[in-house]
Amino acid sequence: MNPDLPIILQRDQHPISRQQIDEDCLKVLYRLHRNGFKSYLVGGSVRDLLLGRTPKDFDIGTDATPNQIKRLFRNCFLVGRRFRLAHIRFAGNKLIEVATFRREVSPEELPDDPGDHLHFVQNLFGSPCEDAYRRDFTINALFYNIADFSVVDHIGGLADLKQRLIRVIGDPLVRFVEDPVRMLRAIEFAARLDFNLCDNIIPAIEEHRELLATAAPARVREEVMALFRYGIAAPVLRHCRELGMLPHLLAGYPGTDEGIAMLAQVDARTRCGTAIDESFALAALYLRLFMDSCPPERGTAITTAVQSANDILTPHCRYFSIAAGIRIQARDLLLGCFRLVRGRGQRGEQKFLRHPATANAMELFTLWTEVRPDLRPLLQEWHPAINGADSPPKLPLRRKRRRRKKKPAITPLKNS
Ligand code: ATP
Numbered sequence: 001m002n003p004d005l006p007i008i009l010q011r012d013q014h015p016i017s018r019q020q021i022d023e024d025c026l027k028v029l030y031r032l033h034r035n036g037f038k039s040y041l042v043g044g045s046v047r048d049l050l051l052g053r054t055p056k057d058f059d060i061g062t063d064a065t066p067n068q069i070k071r072l073f074r075n076c077f078l079v080g081r082r083f084r085l086a087h088i089r090f091a092g093n094k095l096i097e098v099a100t101f102r103r104e105v106s107p108e109e110l111p112d113d114p115g116d117h118l119h120f121v122q123n124l125f126g127s128p129c130e131d132a133y134r135r136d137f138t139i140n141a142l143f144y145n146i147a148d149f150s151v152v153d154h155i156g157g158l159a160d161l162k163q164r165l166i167r168v169i170g171d172p173l174v175r176f177v178e179d180p181v182r183m184l185r186a187i188e189f190a191a192r193l194d195f196n197l198c199d200n201i202i203p204a205i206e207e208h209r210e211l212l213a214t215a216a217p218a219r220v221r222e223e224v225m226a227l228f229r230y231g232i233a234a235p236v237l238r239h240c241r242e243l244g245m246l247p248h249l250l251a252g253y254p255g256t257d258e259g260i261a262m263l264a265q266v267d268a269r270t271r272c273g274t275a276i277d278e279s280f281a282l283a284a285l286y287l288r289l290f291m292d293s294c295p296p297e298r299g300t301a302i303t304t305a306v307q308s309a310n311d312i313l314t315p316h317c318r319y320f321s322i323a324a325g326i327r328i329q330a331r332d333l334l335l336g337c338f339r340l341v342r343g344r345g346q347r348g349e350q351k352f353l354r355h356p357a358t359a360n361a362m363e364l365f366t367l368w369t370e371v372r373p374d375l376r377p378l379l380q381e382w383h384p385a386i387n388g389a390d391s392p393p394k395l396p397l398r399r400k401r402r403r404r405k406k407k408p409a410i411t412p413l414k415n416s
C-alpha cells in the first residue's frame with residue numbers, strides 16, 4: 001500500500017468545475033449530501049473531466065443504501081436483481097445511476113450455500129476506499145466529493161492519468177479471472193484515451209484470453225457495440241487479433257486485414273457524427289467473409305447469397321441473443337452489397353431500388369470501395385439509380401382490391 005494515499009486534491013488543485021457536471025446529476029449529489037450521506041461522482045465521468053473530455057454519463061456513489069436512496073427520490077427505481085442499483089429518472093429519458101459503495105469479500109465471509117455467493121458478494125456494502133479497490137482500472141476509481149468539491153484518489157489513478165497508463169487495480173492475473181471482460185476493457189480504454197497498457201497486462205491476457213469465451217455474452221455484446229459507438233472498433237479488434245483474443249471474443253469473426261480496414265472506414269464515419277446501429281456494425285464486421293463465401297463477380301445466385309448471409313449471421317446472433325429484426329436488417333445490408341457488386345441490369349433491380357435497406361447498403365458499399373478501389377466504378381454506375389435520377393416514373397401504388405364476400409341473399413322470413 002502506498003502511504004501517500006489517499007491523495008485529496010482541493011478545489012483549487014484540479015480543473016473540475018460544477019458547470020461541467022450535468023444539472024440533474026448535481027441535484028442528486030446535493031440531495032444525498034444534504035441528507036447526511038456521502039455523495040461522490042464516480043467512475044468514468046471523473047476520469048473524463050480530469051482529462052478535459054466530455055463524459056458520456058454521470059454515475060454517483062454513496063453510502064446510502066438502495067432503500068434509503070429510494071426514500072429520498074420520488075423518481076427513483078431500484079433495478080438489478082443481483083446488483084441493486086438506483087436509477088433516478090429525469091425528463092427526456094435521462095437516467096442518473098446511483099450505486100451504494102461496495103467492497104470485496106474474503107472467502108471466509110461467504111455464506112454456506114454457494115448459490116447465495118453472487119448475491120452476497122454484489123451487495124456487501126463498504127467504504128469509499130473499499131469501493132475504489134473493487135473497480136477495474138486505477139483511472140476509473142477516482143472520486144469527486146460534492147461536500148467540498150475535492151477529488152479523492154485512493155489507488156493512484158491521478159498519477160496514472162498523468163502518465164497516460166491503463167493499470168489494473170490489483171493483480172491482472174487475478175482480476176481477469178474474476179471478470180474476463182476486463183481484458184477487452186483494458187484494450188478499449190487504451191484505444192479510446194490513447195493510453196499505454198501497463199507492462200503486466202499483456203502477459204496476463206496471454207495467460208487468460210480463453211476465459212473470454214466464458215464471459216456473459218450480453219456483456220461482451222455491449223462492450224463490442226461500445227467499440228463501434230466510440231469509433232474504435234478497428235484498432236481494438238486489431239489489437240485483440242494480435243493478442244490472440246479474437247477467437248474467444250467473436251468466434252465467427254476472422255479479423256482479416258481487409259475486414260479490419262473496413263471497420264476503420266466505419267469508425268471514421270462514426271467519428272464524423274453518424275450514429276451507428278447494431279445491424280450496420282454486424283454487416284460491416286462480416287462483409288468481407290460474406291463476399292468471400294459467395295463471390296458476386298463469379299455469378300453466384302442470389303439464393304446462395306441469402307444462404308451464406310444466414311450461415312454467417314445466425315450463429316453470431318444466436319450466441320449473443322440478438323433479435324431477429326436486427327439480424328434481418330444486417331442480412332439485407334449484406335445482400336444489398338452483393339447486388340451492388342453484381343452491377344446493374346440484373347433481375348429484380350427495380351424491386352431492389354425500392355427496398356428500404358438499399359440506401360444504407362449503398363452507404364456500406366461506399367465504405368467498402370475505400371478498401372476495394374477496384375469496385376469504385378460501380379459507384380458511378382449505381383449512383384443515378386439510387387438517387388432516383390434514372391428510375392422509372394413512380395406509378396401510384398395500386399391498391400389490391402379485396403373481393404367482397406357475397407352476402408347471402410336475405411330471404412324474408414315467412415310469417416308463420
Ligand atoms: P464510459 O465512458 O464508457 O461510460 P466508464 O469508465 O464510466 O466509461 P462504465 O462501463 O460506465 O465505464 O462503468 C462505470 C465504472 O464502473 C467504471 O469506471 C469502473 O470504475 C466500474 N466498472 C465497470 N466495469 C467494471 C468491471 N468489469 N470490473 C470492475 N469495475 C468496473
Ligand code: MG
Nearest residue numbers: 043044045057
Ligand atoms: Mg460510464
